[in-house]
Amino acid sequence: MLRRVLLLLLLPVFALASFLDEVQNNLRTDASYLSAKLSYEEAVFQVQKDKSVLIPYVSLDKFNFNTSISESTVTYVVNVPFSITFSNVAGFNFSISNSWKYSSSDDRWSDSGWTISVSRSLFSNFDLDQLQNQRNLFDVSWKLLSAKNSVFVNVANDVFNSFYYTRKLQITSRRLQLLNDQVEELRKVYEVGGVAFEDIVNTQKQLQNLVLQLEKISQAKFSVSKDYPQTMLDEMMNRLCELTSKLPTEQEAIEAIKARYDVQASYIALEIARRQNERAYQTWLPNPILSAGMTFKEDGYSVSLGFSFSYNLIDRGERSYSYKSVQDKLNLQRASYEDKLRSLEKAVKDTYASIRIAEVSKQLAELDLELKKMNLDRLSKKKEFVSAHDLETATLDVEEAELELFKSEFDLLMNKVNLLMILGIDLIEFSGGA
Numbered sequence: 006m007l008r009r010v011l012l013l014l015l016l017p018v019f020a021l022a023s024f025l026d027e028v029q030n031n032l033r034t035d036a037s038y039l040s041a042k043l044s045y046e047e048a049v050f051q052v053q054k055d056k057s058v059l060i061p062y063v064s065l066d067k068f069n070f071n072t073s074i075s076e077s078t079v080t081y082v083v084n085v086p087f088s089i090t091f092s093n094v095a096g097f098n099f100s101i102s103n104s105w106k107y108s109s110s111d112d113r114w115s116d117s118g119w120t121i122s123v124s125r126s127l128f129s130n131f132d133l134d135q136l137q138n139q140r141n142l143f144d145v146s147w148k149l150l151s152a153k154n155s156v157f158v159n160v161a162n163d164v165f166n167s168f169y170y171t172r173k174l175q176i177t178s179r180r181l182q183l184l185n186d187q188v189e190e191l192r193k194v195y196e197v198g199g200v201a202f203e204d205i206v207n208t209q210k211q212l213q214n215l216v217l218q219l220e221k222i223s224q225a226k227f228s229v230s231k232d233y234p235q236t237m238l239d240e241m242m243n244r245l246c247e248l249t250s251k252l253p254t255e256q257e258a259i260e261a262i263k264a265r266y267d268v269q270a271s272y273i274a275l276e277i278a279r280r281q282n283e284r285a286y287q288t289w290l291p292n293p294i295l296s297a298g299m300t301f302k303e304d305g306y307s308v309s310l311g312f313s314f315s316y317n318l319i320d321r322g323e324r325s326y327s328y329k330s331v332q333d334k335l336n337l338q339r340a341s342y343e344d345k346l347r348s349l350e351k352a353v354k355d356t357y358a359s360i361r362i363a364e365v366s367k368q369l370a371e372l373d374l375e376l377k378k379m380n381l382d383r384l385s386k387k388k389e390f391v392s393a394h395d396l397e398t399a400t401l402d403v404e405e406a407e408l409e410l411f412k413s414e415f416d417l418l419m420n421k422v423n424l425l426m427i428l429g430i431d432l433i434e435f436s437g438g439a
Contacts (some may be wrong), residue, residue: 024241025438027233028160038152040110045149048142054137062090083107096129102112122298124311128287133277140273147266150431157432158422164233164241165415169408176405177222181215183397188212242415244436255357258428264350265429271342278331278338285331288324291316311420349427356424370413374406 072081088102297312
């Protein structure tokens, strides 16, 4: 009884399962998506950290407690260091610090005084670090989007193939049975001299071709992860129709690709290389660290100024090579960015050509179906003069033509979906998913 109740409770859940639910289920187990999601979250954190420069680090640095035990006494020392640090604020580091110390032998607290300090490398190039984090965010955003869209497309193909290969198997199996029956009839006619043996051999050859087709279809169906209900196929086709109902013109699409995440990442990489090239002179100069501080104590205050740097007076050609490679990197990034735009423009044009080809293929499938229906209609009107085998074959021809027309419609939709992927559209979100 309990089992029946549970089944009744679960029934609405199964009934409500949709195409987008299936996509979400696949996302939860897709390694590429999960990996891209982790990288994306890390990149978002790094960019947010760059924007949070006014949030300080408040810390106890090297808090320690030491004790000393002798025959007559036990002494201990407590040291409590405290600091508030603002890191990389336009390349500057600010800190406010103090340290309190308690010694049991003196039975009193002492402090080192409040110290306010600021330091900065002369060539901090903090903006390049921020640009690199922004570039990384665009890069992993594209990888995340690509992983999501791949799962969407894979599920769509899986749902369609589940239906297509099942129907193809059914039709081919029925054709095989008809041909088997025909071979048996030919054998009987051959025994009384009604047909030549060549006719039997030709029919057997057709039979083996059908067997071969059946095996290939069965093999193709193995790639389908599972069988799906008809309702999911219908919903998927409706969503694909809605998703691709409004496409940009070819010129609009070529302009739109510039907004893709990976194109943005490539552009920022070019900007980083351009700034590095403008600052290539820094390679030949030392990068001193400038610092200043002020300490306040009970007996007064003190001011400190600092200046430090390291510089190799003689090296093994590292500076010369680094200076030269900066220009080479700029040329590489410029060529990479321009090549990406050209390849994407070609991909857009190729996809529009594929859409036009798919539209023509659909029209041909419609005409083929119309011809097959006309043939079936003609044979149906002359049933008394037509064999059951020919009538059944014509019926199967119509069913197969209907199936191929449906496939041509799906292929057309998927070519349009491919265009949306090239444009960087989030297929799941655009379809109404999360």
